[in-house]
Amino acid sequence: MPVLECASLTKRFADFTAVDNVSMAVEQGSFYSILGPSGCGKTTLMRMLAGFERQDSGNIRIEGKSMTGVAPNRRPVNMVFQHLALFPNMSVAGNIAYGLKRRNTPSAERERRVGEVLERVGLAGSGNKRIEQLSGGQQQRVAIARCLVLNPQVLLLDEPLGALDLKLREHMKIELKRLQSAFGTTFIYITHDQSEALVMSDRVAVMNHGRFEQVGSPQDLYYRPGSAFVAGFVGDNNRWQGVIEQRVGAKVRVRTEQGLPVEAQAAAGFQGGVGDAVELFVRPEAIRVQLQDGGGEAENRLQARVIEIVFDGARSRLQLRQADSAQEILVNLPHTPEFATLGPGDRLYLSWHAHQCSLFTVGAGR
Ligand SMILES: Nc1ncnc2c1ncn2[C@@H]1O[C@H](COP(=O)(O)OP(=O)(O)O)[C@@H](O)[C@H]1O
Ligand SMILES: [Mg+2]
Numbered sequence: 001m002p003v004l005e006c007a008s009l010t011k012r013f014a015d016f017t018a019v020d021n022v023s024m025a026v027e028q029g030s031f032y033s034i035l036g037p038s039g040c041g042k043t044t045l046m047r048m049l050a051g052f053e054r055q056d057s058g059n060i061r062i063e064g065k066s067m068t069g070v071a072p073n074r075r076p077v078n079m080v081f082q083h084l085a086l087f088p089n090m091s092v093a094g095n096i097a098y099g100l101k102r103r104n105t106p107s108a109e110r111e112r113r114v115g116e117v118l119e120r121v122g123l124a125g126s127g128n129k130r131i132e133q134l135s136g137g138q139q140q141r142v143a144i145a146r147c148l149v150l151n152p153q154v155l156l157l158d159e160p161l162g163a164l165d166l167k168l169r170e171h172m173k174i175e176l177k178r179l180q181s182a183f184g185t186t187f188i189y190i191t192h193d194q195s196e197a198l199v200m201s202d203r204v205a206v207m208n209h210g211r212f213e214q215v216g217s218p219q220d221l222y223y224r225p226g227s228a229f230v231a232g233f234v235g236d237n238n239r240w241q242g243v244i245e246q247r248v249g250a251k252v253r254v255r256t257e258q259g260l261p262v263e264a265q266a267a268a269g270f271q272g273g274v275g276d277a278v279e280l281f282v283r284p285e286a287i288r289v290q291l292q293d294g295g296g297e298a299e300n301r302l303q304a305r306v307i308e309i310v311f312d313g314a315r316s317r318l319q320l321r322q323a324d325s326a327q328e329i330l331v332n333l334p335h336t337p338e339f340a341t342l343g344p345g346d347r348l349y350l351s352w353h354a355h356q357c358s359l360f361t362v363g364a365g366r
Contacts, residue, residue: 011056265357
């Protein structure tokens, strides 16, 4: 049984619908992320789960019990905010003990539980420090420990890494996932950062304009995006407009607006036929780049010339243009030595498989 379920949740602010008919089921002990651009309704959804906001329709059940009319402090959930809201003038232990104190937990038990949780988040011995003596990452762990010490069924986290710098965020992604699996607490995690969602989650719901566009594993979203929005939002892509020239079963040939013919494989349920306008997605990292024509089985094989090298260390890219069309193509720069002297104007051989394209009819989804 899922620990948290909601059905057809809707929230309107005047005539604007911030959360539109959202249903979800979160498994006990899982890491569930809600991923979407700023303003798509993530925080509003979470505030309804926590009880700070009342839905206009739909219902929420936690451990099988309806939350309708249940006050925030009576729900088995806790929330970690982006701006951690720690008490700066209290010690680390004081911050963590605060919630237990409000619940009238006896002081001996309080001390034991604070000590235990501090150890589990890797801050044993820091109980007497003041908050500002801790690094950003340590403060983050205190904010989480302060919630976990209350043994919530579900921990709600609203962009908790948003205020940290990039290096620390990369580190905390892995640390948060470890904390979650060590505690076994269900996490519902909101973010606009697709990498955070992919790295940490068991399941991800991609949200857009108040609705869930797709719910799946990180691999589902990356390899089998269910809509053009998901394909565009999760990972990087060459995104091309085109028209279907031929379709035989799942084999579809598209001509892009820039004149490049592309062999694609339609996913189950793809309705497009000859003459239909489509959007085609090919990931830069899915395209094989070679200096010589290596043959191979790939349905898409072409020559292109380097327009520009966008150097960004491990994430360096090549902007290319195909020889017989105006089509520009973005690929990853291989870091093997034979590419070290590559420059604008050089010729490369590209190939990718039909099943590595994602295809959507324009307007109608799949
Ligand atoms: N209390 C409110 N009154 C009016 N509009 C709101 C209120 N809270 C949120 N909104 C609007 O609802 C939309 C979704 O907001 P929010 O849930 O905060 O999005 P996210 O967390 O995904 O960035 C936004 O357009 C926001 O302006
Ligand atoms: Mg928000």
